[in-house]
Amino acid sequence: MRASFITNEVATGLRRNVSMTIAMILTTAISLALFGGGLLVVRMVDKSQDIFLQRVEVQVFLDDKLSASDPDCLQSECTSLRDSIKAMSGVDRVDYISKADAYHDAVTKTFANQPELASLVRQGALPASFKVRIGDQSRFSAVIDSIKGKPGVASVLDQRDLVNRVFSVLGGARDAAFAVALIQAVAAILLIANTVQVAAYTRRTEVTIMRLVGATRWYTQLPFLLEAVVAALVGAVLAIVGLIAAKGLFFDRALKELYGVNILAKITSADVLLVAPWLIVVGAVFAAVTGYVTLRYYVRE
Structure with missing residues (x-):
């Protein structure tokens, strides 16, 4: 009964604030995609460095x-x-x-x-x-x-100086990707916090009644927390799909010539699959912590 109630509350909350939910999903997806892209660049740099050092x-x-x-x-x-x-x-x-x-x-x-x-x-x-x-x-x-x-x-x-210059460029690209991801992460934090506050405010009467009849704080606030986590997980899935598409449409095509002469290590599907679980974990933890902090300090009813 309790599980069914929480599931219904989560579904209702996501539908009720559909525009903000979509915005949260997209912002989280962009943040995680950039973060994942940074991880893929790190993988490429590390593998390429091994190739270079073996040939130097x-x-x-x-x-x-x-x-x-x-x-x-x-x-x-x-x-x-x-x-x-x-x-x-x-x-x-x-x-x-x-x-x-x-x-x-x-x-x-x-x-x-x-x-x-x-x-x-x-x-x-x-x-x-x-x-x-x-x-x-x-x-x-x-x-x-x-x-x-x-x-x-x-x-x-x-030849190490030449190799170091090459990897300083790749390292700069990696740092730029992480910097943009950090900015997007801040935006996602604010959006998740705002979404949780709005969701709690729109259902404040229901929460008050449930607290009066003996429901615990965790029981009343858990649906809001799960809404944020579900949205983040959807965003993580979209981010993974985006990385798979980016691999085929950007990395494989734009870097085809460099791959062919073995200057840069190729980003493989295995690399994307290696990064994917991290995006799911980071997205879920990211949303859960943000939602918990928001409920703990801003939604006290």
């Missing part, structure tokens, strides 16, 4: 003297340098690139689509180098510092 190599350029005297890295000075780098903690692989190989790569790969620049490259102009693959990313700085001081090394090219 440290290129060690040899000085002109060593490059010219030992073009194939067969003499002791060059082989000792290579072996010492390979023996460093965290280093997985060391590949030698001769001056001839460097020229060939520049013409056929680096400037393959820019023949005017490729024509400016001269044989022997590029130094020989080692490409060093570091498996333990925490060892980057230590390995680079150790290599810089070795004889025969002219310079060291570290």
Whole structure:
């Protein structure tokens, strides 16, 4: 009987304030969708960073003297340098690139689509180098510092600065999404609080009679709290649907080329499903806490 009464009260409240209920659902849906979008961006950034760090190599350029005297890295000075780098903690692989190989790569790969620049490259102009693959990313700085001081090394090219700039842009997008979500969350809090107050005011006579015949405060206020939670859950479902649509219509299409060359990690359906439960939980808790605080401090009848 009590469960049936509470269910009827919740349904009545949602119908009675239908315009405010719809507004609350939409505001909550937008807030949760932005929050979920921020979580998806975080997932994309984390996975993309792993991709980048797995491909980042440290290129060690040899000085002109060593490059010219030992073009194939067969003499002791060059082989000792290579072996010492390979023996460093965290280093997985060391590949030698001769001056001839460097020229060939520049013409056929680096400037393959820019023949005017490729024509400016001269044989022997590029130094020989080692490409060093570091498996333990925490060892980057230590390995680079150790290599810089070795004889025969002219310079060291570290790609981490480029990676950091890329991820600072993605991090900015993530922060912007969360900032907008925070603004929407404030709007949702105010709207939920206002909806609960209006619902309680319109049924103040019923609540007063129920309190006079012995109904507890929780029993009379629970329908208002459940109204907010139900609206938030509907908003959460809409937010999840919106994220699924955004994945297909925006992420997959707008980032198709970046996905294709493996620059950014693809946002998958599994990522959306991973985020979805958080939206439901956050939406329900968000509405319940807001409704409880409103009833506790503003609706005392």
